[in-house]
Amino acid sequence: MSTDQIVFENVSKFYGEVLGVNRVTLSIPPGITSLVGPNGSGKTTLMNLMTGLLRPSRGRITVCGLEPSDPEKFFRLVGYCSQFDSFPKGFTGFEFVYSFLRLFGQTHRQASRVAWETIERVGLQEAANRKIAGYSKGMRQRIRLAQAIAHDPRVLILDEPLNGLDPLVRAETIALFRDFAREGRHLIISSHVLHEVDIISDQVILLSSGYVVAEGQIKAVREEIEEHPMQILIRCARPQALASRLFEHEHVVEAKVHTDGGGLLVKTKSADQFYLLLNQVALGGFDIQTVAPVDDDVNSVYGYLIGQEETTR
């Protein structure tokens, strides 16, 4: 039994006859892992299964060696900020975080101190004594985040955590996530905003209609998609000459001069071989200004694997 991994062993969940997720087998290491997929792909189901809010119809789930059926140990380790934008009625931000810390068995003094520290961490200290009912969407998101991280969990699960945040707070929140991951913790984040996932994730799990279609580091996943050669944009002085030089190699399948005439879009079956080749070419006297992969982001990978129409949702 792995004590630092989140493990799904052939997990399925059905809501009556409706499929939630099917035959999911995963082993998630520490770091930031993003669950990616359109609405209805099974992201929330997977998170609810991970935290015991749902029981699997089949299979077994362990988080760092613990099962959700043992809540006394499990939830000291795990924090979950769900997508449900709802709160117990009549609470202020402070009372909300404080009251649930008391459920951990903390004393009044301890819970008060920790609640204030956490609220400060998400930047809500000024609004802490106001009723949550009067908060904006972003503030509600942050107070839920505070409640989820207040007990300092080793595994933090966040369902669409950046929804409703303004750009500044979004950047601060991402920095907070990175701090968490740097300390060797798990961060499981769901998102359907793919460029966001690109920025923050160490690894991704791509979901579609309840199935895991790919998992791992995004670049590694991209390289495994053989039917779609990698696209690389090269900014250089003599694109036509560079194109003919590159075509001498078998792994280069296409090279198009950029519409502005200042670069070349190359498709290659092997990124590694292509970069080696490019080094030789540059040493041979070609003036290469920039090299950038065009389609090794989550958006492209998801499009190749699932279909273009779903990535735009």
Added chain:
Amino acid sequence: MNPVWMSQLWAVMRLELKKSFFNRRSFWIYLLALAPVLIFAGHALEVSTKKERRASLAARNTGVTAEKMRQVRRGMTMDEVSKLLGPPAEKIATSRRQGVERQNWLYSDGRSELRVYFADEEVRGTNFRGACSFGEDTIVFSAVYQFFFLRLMVFFGCVFVFINLFRGEMLDKSLHYYLLAPLRREIVVGGKFLAGLLATSVIFASSVALQFLILNLHFEPQVVEQYMGQGNGWHHLMSYLGVTVLACLGYGTVFLTAGMFLRNPLIPAVAIEVWESINGILPAMLRKFSVIYYLRSLTPVEVPIDRGVPPPIAMLAMNVDPAPGWAAVLGLLAVSGAMLFIAARSARGLQINYGAEG
């Protein structure tokens, strides 16, 4: 008990007490609890007004006694009545219809009151109303308590509070916060239940105490002192308070459990209300599977079923074969324990599906 469990139980209770006492839904509970208080307040006001009126009538009726007033019979003449009771304190509704002269005379000794109906100077009817009796009022109190307060007010109060402990949070989509905390689900059930029990017990027991106080307000202080000091006053009050708490316990566990299984609270509420109402006509064995059977066995003042009551209603109102006090308490605790056990078992398998899966 593990000290962490104790502190967690208290933390759940703190959260729930706030909701049970101050939630918008609680407004209905306070209204329910207040209804019988208003009834007895109305009764006390009516009795006080009557007392004042009778005293004023009695001032104009010298030598009238209740015994004399009872001697007035149909067929007596006005002269005979005047001879017996003297001139009336008040003559009312004098009229002449179809050639017959009608008059109503009013007498009072200050406590009771007699209305004599004359037609053509002859007594055609009487209406004697005695003084408000302490004994009668205690029976009325018990009847209101058993058939109105327990069966409707406490019953529906518990429906509101206990069914919403889980179902309400499912609707508000806030139950998951409990299920994501490091505490056993049994503690969530226990904490919620104890908070509900405390809230309903405080609200309804306060209502009983107020009703009892108001009921006794209009009696002479020495009568009340005798009832409380040398009679059964304190025993009755304590019994009513105890039965109220037991009612909250019994109905509370039933509705807590119902709330975990059923989406619509009306269905179990109506079904259980019907079951409780027909308790008197159920076979002896089935009668024991109800809360009201034990509660009525514990009520300190029995309500006699009047001969005039139609048989079907009398059957519903009768407490056939009441259980001895100790057996009633044990029976109720056993029913409540069984219900709590089922609720706790069900909480273990509880899943959150608010219907918004991504």
